[in-house]
Amino acid sequence: MSKTALKDLTPMAVLAKLAANEEHDDPPRTYHPEFLEAAQAIFDMLPPEAQNRVKRLGKHNQTYIRSTRDQKLSAVMDRLRDNAAAAVFGGSEKRRAMFVIGDSDSGKSRALAEMVANRPEFKPRASRRGVTRPFVFFEAPKPLTIKGFARKALEECGYPAKNLQLQEWELFDLLKDQIRDKGVIFMWVDEMQHVLHGNTTDAIQNVSDIVKSLLQIPGWPLHLILSGVPSLAKFLVPKDGDRQLRNRSYLVHLNPITAVNAEMMLKLQEKIMEKDGLAVDETDTPEFMERLIHSCHGAFGTMIKRMQAAAEQAISAAEKQVRDEAVDSLTITPIPVTMKHYASVYELETGASEHENIFSQGVDWKNITPLAALTTIIGSIPSTDKPRRRRFNREDAD
Secondary structure (H helix, E strand, O other): OOHHHHHOOOHHHHHHHHOOOOOOOOOOOOOOHHHHHHHHHHHHHOOHHHHHHHHHHHHHHHOOOOOHHHHHHHHHHHHHHHHHHHHHHOOOOOOOEEEEEEOOOOOHHHHHHHHHHOOHHHOOEEEOOEEEOOEEEEEOOOOOOHHHHHHHHHHHOOOOOOOOOOOHHHHHHHHHHHHHHHOOOEEEEEOHHHHHOOOOHHHHHHHHHHHHHHOOOOOOOOEEEEEEOHHHHHHHOOOOOOOOOHHHEEEEEEOOOOHHHHHHHHHHHHHHHHHOOEEOHHHOOHHHHHHHHHHOOOOHHHHHHHHHHHHHHHHHHHHHHHHHHOOOOOOOOOEEOOHHHHHHHHHHHHOOOHHHOOOOOOOOHHHOOOOHHHHHHHHOOOOOOOOOOOOOOHHHHO
């Protein structure tokens, strides 16, 4: 994250850094002025109904939907914040790291970005050194090496490290000095599971040791946020049985959504629809929510986006009805969001036919995989494998 971005620590600024990697979704960010100019030209070409739709889409993409998961993250972050401040009154304890683990599209990066942007302890502040930046964020390099980690962290602390010809231990001594010199108290490293890809057990252990060493800087209790997919949990249960890192960490697991969470998701759906002046109608049932959960593989972020898309589908369909019937307004208000709206969204997103559509009426949706359309397409590809020659058998000849 650039120094200028940190002067205005907003969700958009934090997400701009996250969005630089293709593995992330396309969240709100700071766009290049020339891109915005081109986008404005496209917008100006659109008919009024499409312009209205674009405005709603932009608003949906920028809106963050809070849930009980945010409370969990905030509770642990309170512990880290309090632990840092406790040094003034005697000491900080050794539990100074928070592991945030969740599947792809579980919403962990967006939730963390919102949390970071809205907490005063992360914001730059005036100090006797000038402007102090207590918070640093970066994404773990891929592939993750010890030198690569150190260089990236140094750069985010404001120290040019790309061409430094130093040994690993020298880089980390320099990093610890920079953390102290720059006043960094909190460091968030995203995609930490990169170290697990293609590295040996020894290499993984080395990075684990580095994390532990950052939590033990003499006289400077750094607090770490480490986020990634479930494989990141291997850091906490190493093969050698070492419990040191686990004993220095909190764990927040953003579990996949299941039927147990149906009530929470129904409340969020109602909240999303109410914001757009819509009614939940037939979709306000646990059975419907189980369909939605199944269609999204339980990914929280995907579920929220699908709800917002269904809302837009309902509004667009209602606007079209008004235009086609040449009336001033609809007779039914608020506009109900129905299974048909979800089915239309699902068809566009997945290519599902009616019998493959989890939201179609009358289908055995529990036995339809969300990958049904892709499975059908792949299954239709003619085999290019040449038939294997049958080995000559003397007994056959006889």
